Amino acid sequence: MRYKNPELLKGMSDYIGDFLLSEGRVPSNREVAEHFGVCKSQAQKYMSTISKQHLCQTWDKYNDEYSKAALVDTGFSCGTPTYEDECVIEYTRLPTSLFGDEKKIVAHANGASMQNAGIDDGDILILSEQETARKGEVILAALNGGLLIKTLLFHEDGRPYLHPENEDFEDIEIHEGDAFYIQGVLLYVLKNYRGFKSQVMFKE
Secondary structure (H helix, E strand, C coil): CCCHHHHHHHHHHHHHHHHHHCCCCCHHHHHHHHHCCCHHHHHHHHHHHHCCCCCCHHHHHHHHEEEEEEECCCCCCCCCCCCCCCCCCCCCCEEEHCCCCCCCCEEEEECCCHHCCCCCCCEEEEEEECCCCCCCEEEEECCCCEEEEEEECCCCCCCCEEEEECCCCCCCCCCCCEEEEEEEEEEEEEECCCCCCCCCCCCC
């Protein structure tokens, strides 16, 4: 396609703006294609033009207010050294006013191995996507195809290992030849307090 229909470009721009206001998200290529009766590849090209040329102010505002984050499954063995593949459940958006605009990863905590760090089973973890971390930071680690949330520590000789913040769990050693990669560093822990009840019944 060497050129784009100006009327279709304007129509898609208006559609994206209205969709964002009503649904709170950007329509998919498939939704745009079905609405305008075009193929998905054509819809994608038009949407790319609308985004790059800032033809939809609502979309620009949405991109300014929210940053994209990958929601990953830490209980799944990925089979690859990074989370980018089948470990990604979906992509979500976080408000930049609360979490900043750096690239993020979102994960759910599994089990009790990090409870002494204030991380309980089911907590939502928001991490900065990065490949390096400092001693003592809680990280998302890819180790031999699996994803783990643990504290990064080092032996005296500089070898890294993963430390669970619970005395009932053992340290995880990283051996020569292991596929070990740092995927992110923990920034925020979000807890669900629904159902919490105080144990104080009467004031003496």
